[in-house]
Amino acid sequence: MSTITVDLATKKYDVKIDNTLHTRIGQEISAVWSTRKIVLLTDNNVGPLYLEDTSRQLRDKGFDVLELVVPAGEQSKSLSVAGDLIGKMASAGFTRGDGLIALGGGVIGDLGGVVASLYMRGIAFIQIATSLTAQVDSSVGGKTAVNLGDTKNIAGSFYQPDLDLVDVTYLDTLTDRDLVEGYAEVVKTSALSDQNFFEFTGQIKSISDIREHAQELSQRAIAYKARVVMADEKEAGERQFLNFGHTFGHAIELLAHGELRHGEAVAIGMVAISSRFEQNGIMPKGMTDELLSRLEAVGLPTQSEFIGTTHFFDRLINDKKNHGGVLNLVALESIGNPVIVKKKIADMPAFMEN
Numbered sequence: 001m002s003t004i005t006v007d008l009a010t011k012k013y014d015v016k017i018d019n020t021l022h023t024r025i026g027q028e029i030s031a032v033w034s035t036r037k038i039v040l041l042t043d044n045n046v047g048p049l050y051l052e053d054t055s056r057q058l059r060d061k062g063f064d065v066l067e068l069v070v071p072a073g074e075q076s077k078s079l080s081v082a083g084d085l086i087g088k089m090a091s092a093g094f095t096r097g098d099g100l101i102a103l104g105g106g107v108i109g110d111l112g113g114v115v116a117s118l119y120m121r122g123i124a125f126i127q128i129a130t131s132l133t134a135q136v137d138s139s140v141g142g143k144t145a146v147n148l149g150d151t152k153n154i155a156g157s158f159y160q161p162d163l164d165l166v167d168v169t170y171l172d173t174l175t176d177r178d179l180v181e182g183y184a185e186v187v188k189t190s191a192l193s194d195q196n197f198f199e200f201t202g203q204i205k206s207i208s209d210i211r212e213h214a215q216e217l218s219q220r221a222i223a224y225k226a227r228v229v230m231a232d233e234k235e236a237g238e239r240q241f242l243n244f245g246h247t248f249g250h251a252i253e254l255l256a257h258g259e260l261r262h263g264e265a266v267a268i269g270m271v272a273i274s275s276r277f278e279q280n281g282i283m284p285k286g287m288t289d290e291l292l293s294r295l296e297a298v299g300l301p302t303q304s305e306f307i308g309t310t311h312f313f314d315r316l317i318n319d320k321k322n323h324g325g326v327l328n329l330v331a332l333e334s335i336g337n338p339v340i341v342k343k344k345i346a347d348m349p350a351f352m353e354n
């Protein structure tokens, strides 16, 4: 088992990575939580696969489990779904000393984090990450959020879990499309992190390579993300780097109205911003091709007809790196050396053309 500790000013928790954790859920959770009422939140894809066994393990340790299941997919990251869950918890008599466990991918983690942070102004929270996106990225670092209309992650909080369990065995039941989506975040992290990690993603040539190396990819991605989050929990500075490809990615994700997964949109966003910065001399020649080869090797999309449209530019205003009409865009001076480049939103159409 490998353990990466996220040590923050007000909270310290472990991310445990091991392929036997799914058999030891009760043991791992009872080691950090006293017996209490628990919401076990999942979606209707993960539920039929893992809810019964997870619930049983928790009950065997004396926890009182309320299973709550939402429809799978981004649509469940909404204030109305969060409100519905909070209502169900209140009806079931949940109190401040109780807890919520998110058993699922990034949607369940982000939604569960919002609910845990709002219920009675905050109850204890644990993540069991079942998708690659959740394992390599979303379950670590405490960003929680729901979407509102056509704005992505607009309502949320920084709310750290007490424990994060990452077991790659769960990926056996994940579809290739959902696996590959998560891999886009791994490519992102490897480029931000260091040459050695970037060379490692350069050796991943197929979906079966991702599956074979999932645990090492997770360990490396989590180690990098944990370091960044420990240095800048609330995204005042270097945590913005984790948003590489996301300013364009989130805009494309929304304009695609559910046709693109988050990671797919991020793949397109990384390529689009890199090729602009490469042409402007901010990123070195050849780096966009390096990213492209990694993304294309596993079949990720790398282009979108939405880029450069009026709707696309309109969406940039909701980026959290928009400070008074100036965007903090993430570029890479070299692998392992991300930088922030400031651009006025009003100048973005010209930036994309020249």
Ligand SMILES: NC(=O)c1ccc[n+]([C@@H]2O[C@H](COP(=O)([O-])OP(=O)(O)OC[C@H]3O[C@@H](n4cnc5c(N)ncnc54)[C@H](O)[C@@H]3O)[C@@H](O)[C@H]2O)c1
Pocket (backbone or CB within 6 Å): 043, 044, 045, 046, 049, 072, 073, 074, 077, 104, 105, 106, 107, 108, 110, 130, 131, 132, 133, 134, 137, 138, 139, 140, 141, 142, 143, 144, 170, 171, 172, 173, 174, 175, 178, 181, 182, 185, 261, 262
């Ligand atoms: N908080 C963060 O730091 C952060 C980071 C990255 C992404 N995100 C968010 O995460 C979301 C994307 O995450 P995702 O790709 O995990 O999406 P998701 O949670 O929708 O999971 C993708 C699909 O896989 C299914 N699934 C999950 N685990 C499974 C398993 N083990 N077996 C079978 N099916 C399984 C889900 O039911 C869903 O249909 C987006 O909303 C994105 O904005 C958040």
Ligand SMILES: O=C(O)C(=O)C[C@@H](O)[C@H](O)[C@H](O)COP(=O)(O)O
Pocket (backbone or CB within 6 Å): 137, 141, 143, 145, 152, 153, 185, 235, 239, 242, 243, 246, 320
């Ligand atoms: O953890 C972070 O910080 C990230 O930015 C990770 C991203 O991969 C993730 O998609 C995040 O949810 C984006 O957040 P937002 O602040 O741009 O909404």
Ligand SMILES: [Zn+2]
Pocket (backbone or CB within 6 Å): 185, 246, 262, 266
């Ligand atoms: Zn992301």
